Amino acid sequence: MVRENLVVMEVVTTKFGKKKHFQISKPLGVFLLFLFLGCLIATGLLAHNLTSCPGGVAQTEKLSGALTENGASQTTQNVLVDEIPTTTTNSPTTTEAEAKADTNVRLPRSVVPHSYKLRLIPFLQEGNFTFHGEVRILVNVTIPTNNITLHADDLFIHSVSVTDVGGNTVSIRDVRGVKQKQFLVIDLDEEVAAGNQYYVYITFKGVLNDLLQGFYRSSYQENNQTRWMAATQFQSTDARRCFPCFDEPGLKARFQISLARPKDMTSISNMRKINSIPAPPNLPDYEWDNYEESLPMSTYLIAFVVSDFQCITNGKISIWARRSALNQAHYGLEIAPTILEYYEKFFGIEYPLPKLDMVAIPDFSGGAMENWGLITYREPVLLYEKGVSSRSSLQRIAHVVAHELAHQWFGNLVTPTWWTDLWLNEGFATYVEFLGAYAVEPKWKDPDLFLVNELHGAFGLDALSTSHPISIKVNNPDEINDIFDRISYSKGASIIRMMQHFLSAEVFHKGLNNYLNNSKYSNAEQDDLWQAFTVVSHQSKVLDPDVSVKEIMDTWTLQTGYPVVTAVSIPEGDSLTLTQERFFLDKEKKADDSSWWIPLTYTDSRHNFRTTWMRKEPEITLSNVVLGEGDWFLLNVNQTGYYRVNYDTRNWHRIINQLRKDFEVFDLKNRAQFLDDALNLAFSGYISYDIALNVTLYLTKEREFVPWNTGLDNLDYLYDMFVRTAHFDKYKAYVLHLIQDFYEELGFKEWAEDEPLTVLSRMDIVGKACLLGLRDCIIKAVQLFQNWKNTANPDRDNDISPDLREIVYCTAISDGGQEEWDFAWQRYLTTNVANEKEILLTALGCSKETWILSRYLEWAVTEHAGIRKHDSARVFASVSENPVGQDLAYRFLKTNWNRIRTYLGPSSMSLVSIVRTSTAHFNTEEEVNDFKSFFSRKYDEFGVALRTAQQSIEQGQANVKWMKTYFTTIVNWLENVRR
Ligand SMILES: *[C@@H]1O[C@H](CO)[C@@H](O)[C@H](O)[C@H]1NC(C)=O
Ligand SMILES: *[C@@H]1O[C@H](CO)[C@@H](O)[C@H](O)[C@H]1NC(C)=O
Ligand SMILES: *[C@@H]1O[C@H](CO)[C@@H](O)[C@H](O)[C@H]1NC(C)=O
Numbered sequence: 011m012v013r014e015n016l017v018v019m020e021v022v023t024t025k026f027g028k029k030k031h032f033q034i035s036k037p038l039g040v041f042l043l044f045l046f047l048g049c050l051i052a053t054g055l056l057a058h059n060l061t062s063c064p065g066g067v068a069q070t071e072k073l074s075g076a077l078t079e080n081g082a083s084q085t086t087q088n089v090l091v092d093e094i095p096t097t098t099t100n101s102p103t104t105t106e107a108e109a110k111a112d113t114n115v116r117l118p119r120s121v122v123p124h125s126y127k128l129r130l131i132p133f134l135q136e137g138n139f140t141f142h143g144e145v146r147i148l149v150n151v152t153i154p155t156n157n158i159t160l161h162a163d164d165l166f167i168h169s170v171s172v173t174d175v176g177g178n179t180v181s182i183r184d185v186r187g188v189k190q191k192q193f194l195v196i197d198l199d200e201e202v203a204a205g206n207q208y209y210v211y212i213t214f215k216g217v218l219n220d221l222l223q224g225f226y227r228s229s230y231q232e233n234n235q236t237r238w239m240a241a242t243q244f245q246s247t248d249a250r251r252c253f254p255c256f257d258e259p260g261l262k263a264r265f266q267i268s269l270a271r272p273k274d275m276t277s278i279s280n281m282r283k284i285n286s287i288p289a290p291p292n293l294p295d296y297e298w299d300n301y302e303e304s305l306p307m308s309t310y311l312i313a314f315v316v317s318d319f320q321c322i323t324n325g326k327i328s329i330w331a332r333r334s335a336l337n338q339a340h341y342g343l344e345i346a347p348t349i350l351e352y353y354e355k356f357f358g359i360e361y362p363l364p365k366l367d368m369v370a371i372p373d374f375s376g377g378a379m380e381n382w383g384l385i386t387y388r389e390p391v392l393l394y395e396k397g398v399s400s401r402s403s404l405q406r407i408a409h410v411v412a413h414e415l416a417h418q419w420f421g422n423l424v425t426p427t428w429w430t431d432l433w434l435n436e437g438f439a440t441y442v443e444f445l446g447a448y449a450v451e452p453k454w455k456d457p458d459l460f461l462v463n464e465l466h467g468a469f470g471l472d473a474l475s476t477s478h479p480i481s482i483k484v485n486n487p488d489e490i491n492d493i494f495d496r497i498s499y500s501k502g503a504s505i506i507r508m509m510q511h512f513l514s515a516e517v518f519h520k521g522l523n524n525y526l527n528n529s530k531y532s533n534a535e536q537d538d539l540w541q542a543f544t545v546v547s548h549q550s551k552v553l554d555p556d557v558s559v560k561e562i563m564d565t566w567t568l569q570t571g572y573p574v575v576t577a578v579s580i581p582e583g584d585s586l587t588l589t590q591e592r593f594f595l596d597k598e599k600k601a602d603d604s605s606w607w608i609p610l611t612y613t614d615s616r617h618n619f620r621t622t623w624m625r626k627e628p629e630i631t632l633s634n635v636v637l638g639e640g641d642w643f644l645l646n647v648n649q650t651g652y653y654r655v656n657y658d659t660r661n662w663h664r665i666i667n668q669l670r671k672d673f674e675v676f677d678l679k680n681r682a683q684f685l686d687d688a689l690n691l692a693f694s695g696y697i698s699y700d701i702a703l704n705v706t707l708y709l710t711k712e713r714e715f716v717p718w719n720t721g722l723d724n725l726d727y728l729y730d731m732f733v734r735t736a737h738f739d740k741y742k743a744y745v746l747h748l749i750q751d752f753y754e755e756l757g758f759k760e761w762a763e764d765e766p767l768t769v770l771s772r773m774d775i776v777g778k779a780c781l782l783g784l785r786d787c788i789i790k791a792v793q794l795f796q797n798w799k800n801t802a803n804p805d806r807d808n809d810i811s812p813d814l815r816e817i818v819y820c821t822a823i824s825d826g827g828q829e830e831w832d833f834a835w836q837r838y839l840t841t842n843v844a845n846e847k848e849i850l851l852t853a854l855g856c857s858k859e860t861w862i863l864s865r866y867l868e869w870a871v872t873e874h875a876g877i878r879k880h881d882s883a884r885v886f887a888s889v890s891e892n893p894v895g896q897d898l899a900y901r902f903l904k905t906n907w908n909r910i911r912t913y914l915g916p917s918s919m920s921l922v923s924i925v926r927t928s929t930a931h932f933n934t935e936e937e938v939n940d941f942k943s944f945f946s947r948k949y950d951e952f953g954v955a956l957r958t959a960q961q962s963i964e965q966g967q968a969n970v971k972w973m974k975t976y977f978t979t980i981v982n983w984l985e986n987v988r989r
């Protein structure tokens with residue numbers, strides 16, 4: 011899956027929140043209550059008459075005739091008193107014993123699924139929004155047992171029966187839900203023997219919820235009408251909310267799916283449709299769509315969509331969208347085939363399915379989801395309208411498509427056995443997405459962008475003592491969801507990139523190909539991948555026979571954090587001493603003896619490039635490094651290693667001199683590295699701020715995006731610390747001085763012939779100029795906005811360059827009042843382009859009027875106010891970025907805690923994002939303490955946001971300390987800097 015990027019450097023995980031307390035509208039609530047009561051009565055009756063269940067069971071003969079004839083009437087079945095599987099993993103009634111039991115939520119392996127036949131009828135009428143279903147699972151007994159245990163959650167179980175393959179009934183003693191584990195347990199009267207196969211047949215009902223998980227509903231407007239659709243999002247543990255199943259990634263099976271849909275709609279699923287046949291007589295407006303049986307696959311990758319979407323297709327690949335957005339689907343169809351072919355070569359295995367559908371869904375919790383053969387997307391990450399969508403959104407689309415396509419092999423064909431190895435899936439797809447995107451858009455220079463998009467961000471989070479190892483034991487759904495974070499994605503990708511470099515591209519390819527071939531249609535663990543790489547690297551002698559890839563990589567995946575390597579030259583000698591230690595955001599925190607296998611690459615002013623290893627040693631000596639007068643030394647060439655580098659003061663000075671004299675001697679990646687390392691080392695107390703800030707001086711001459719973006723990102727930290735202080739003017743003056751020349755060169759207009767990275771640079775530089783109040787910038791932005799506002803048809807005619815729109819809108823809204831805000835809000839409501847909606851939403855948070863911001867926050871968590879649930883977090887992020895809004899957003903979060911949790915679902919990932927962004931700017935003790943006490947009062951309610959809250963506190967405390975320690979030093983430096 012792909013996470014959702016909100017604001018610069020603020021990455022919001024796109025995984026799927028579990029909610030614990032199902033919040034539903036009144037009619038549905040009543041309906042559910044009815045279902046619940048109905049269940050108590052019905053289960054008694056059903057034992058005798060399966061067909062009293064409307065919907066699915068009407069089709070029983072077709073699906074499982076043998077079952078109903080032979081099995082139903084004899085099936086004994088107890089009433090599911092009050093134990094229907096439902097939600098509430100952490101309800102107040104949870105006893106301690108239950109909570110403890112909760113930690114082992116794995117299914118027993120005594121019964122495993124072989125194949126499923128699944129039939130579902132979704133009802134998409136207002137006031138209904140339910141679905142009926144039946145599933146017949148062919149299971150294998152591997153260990154004698156007297157129960158069959160599988161998953162179900164938020165479902166109403168209507169009937170259950172078990173038969174052997176000859177059609178003989180196995181009598182059921184009891185059917186129970188175990189809420190804590192989201193289990194459905196079928197207790198049998200007799201033991202079933204190992205080696206036998208049985209059919210488990212279950213009929214059930216559920217709700218098409220509005221929380222964007224499981225089988226859910228989404229809507230949009232077309233011709234002034236509300237259109238409804240149904241879609242799925244199962245990763246990680248929500249297939250069980252749609253149908254009873256063995257919902258673990260290691261329990262692969264074949265799936266044969268049938269979906270009933272209204273005649274005027276279409277359905278799509280993982281596999282090709284075989285045919286459509288008339289619906290049961292009680293549903294004359296419906297038809298059944300029958301799908302081919304799938305290859306062996308995991309439940310979390312199942313998907314279907316029922317909608318009145320239309321598609322464009324090249325025969326094999328189709329893109330689906332709402333009718334009025336279909337013209338925005340061409341870019342996706344243009345790049346997908348090329349990327350797919352690229353991967354077929356890269357992985358050395360053909361795309362395993364006969365077709366691929368990609369669909370843009372108006373309500374979508376993450377960025378995109380890699381369901382096998384049916385990839386689902388949030389609209390702005392698939393749809394592109396030339397002249398309206400920003401050019402930078404092209405890059406986002408290419409990346410997300412490349413990411414999800416990579417999963418078709420890495421994740422779908424070969425799947426991690428358990429979520430502990432999630433990082434392998436996500437780290438790999440994130441790394442490979444840069445290669446796939448590069449294959450279709452080489453001008454974006456993805457290999458360079460990796461630094462700013464992934465590596466530096468991972469460094470930031472992973473420097474906290476509240477970070478976590480990349481490979482982590484997880485049990486329950488909250489814990490599983492908690493690890494869809496920057497560590498799994500960006501750190502995972504970074505250490506894979508490092509590995510690719512020390513193994514060589516050739517070994518990497520071969521090992522990867524072997525790994526995939528060894529485990530296709532099956533499951534694997536990280537050790538299987540290490541083993542595949544070890545074998546090939548010994549064959550081709552890139553590693554010593556006594557060294558395994560596992561030994562190296564375990565130091566990166568099982569330990570938290572990463573090292574800083576310090577290189578100190580021995581005076582008058584020709585050698586250097588290298589030491590490693592864990593890098594902490596706060597140097598004084600170090601009470602840690604972790605050490606790593608570090609692939610070292612180094613060079614010097616005379617271009618003597620060399621490599622070696624630091625084999626977990628705390629210290630090594632590099633000999634024959636002859637540095638003459640003024641010669642510099644550089645470690646971690648092109649920042650391919652996942653570690654920071656520190657030098658002695660003499661070498662830092664030499665680097666700074668070289669940068670100021672002729673910076674192009676260094677590759678742009680190394681320039682970015684100097685900036686990122688120096689400013690972070692200074693932050694943490696490893697070097698002085700004088701050194702770090704002196705590194706930034708050369709930026710006046712820099713014209714490349716990657717170093718600039720790195721520099722500005724790091725200077726943004728100072729912005730946050732300075733913006734509410736009396737010395738902000740000095741910060742402003744310095745940064746405006748740095749960007750002045752580049753700002754004038756770039757100008758305010760986007761040109762068709764601009765290189766893509768020039769477009770990105772312009773966004774950065776012009777954005778910073780306006781934010782810091784450069785008059786020329788503000789005047790131009792406001793003028794452009796006013797011109798737009800004065801056109802007769804602003805929804806059709808907008809001359810502002812798409813990539814500058816966010817800056818122009820934000821500046822004009824910040825500078826203006828209610829009139830500008832309302833104008834932008836109207837455009838937000840009207841536009842048909844999702845990317846433009848996102849830009850407007852972010853810009854609307856730029857107002858300086860407190861009441862407008864309060865109203866905006868209010869609307870973000872109000873049903874029918876116009877903001878989709880999946881966008882609430884974007885509103886909070888934007889208001890929190892705004893110095894006028896920071897306090898407001900935080901206080902709003904505290905005051906409305908319960909309401910927000912209820913609205914979004916208490917463990918939604920949007921909530922995690924909101925907690926992160928609204929607490930990101932603390933730098934006084936009062937603020938941190940206030941949040942700490944709120945956090946401890948509400949500790950139990952933080953759920954998936956728990957680690958994020960702890961990280962906010964740690965970051966806040968570091969900020970407070972930073973203010974005490976460095977603020978004055980920096981003010982002095984800024985006052986005295988010779989420009
Ligand atoms: C189930 O058992 C059948 C017959 O013994 C076997 O062919 C099949 O591979 C087994 N399936 C699984 C998932 O274990
Ligand atoms: C939803 O519609 C179906 C089909 O008409 C019907 O069987 C079912 O009872 C309805 N459910 C509710 C809650 O209205
Ligand atoms: C079901 O059977 C398995 C294997 O015999 C056993 O480990 C498990 O505890 C049983 N589950 C329940 C809920 O009785």
Ligand SMILES: [Zn+2]
Nearest residue numbers: 011012436439
């Ligand atoms: Zn992914």
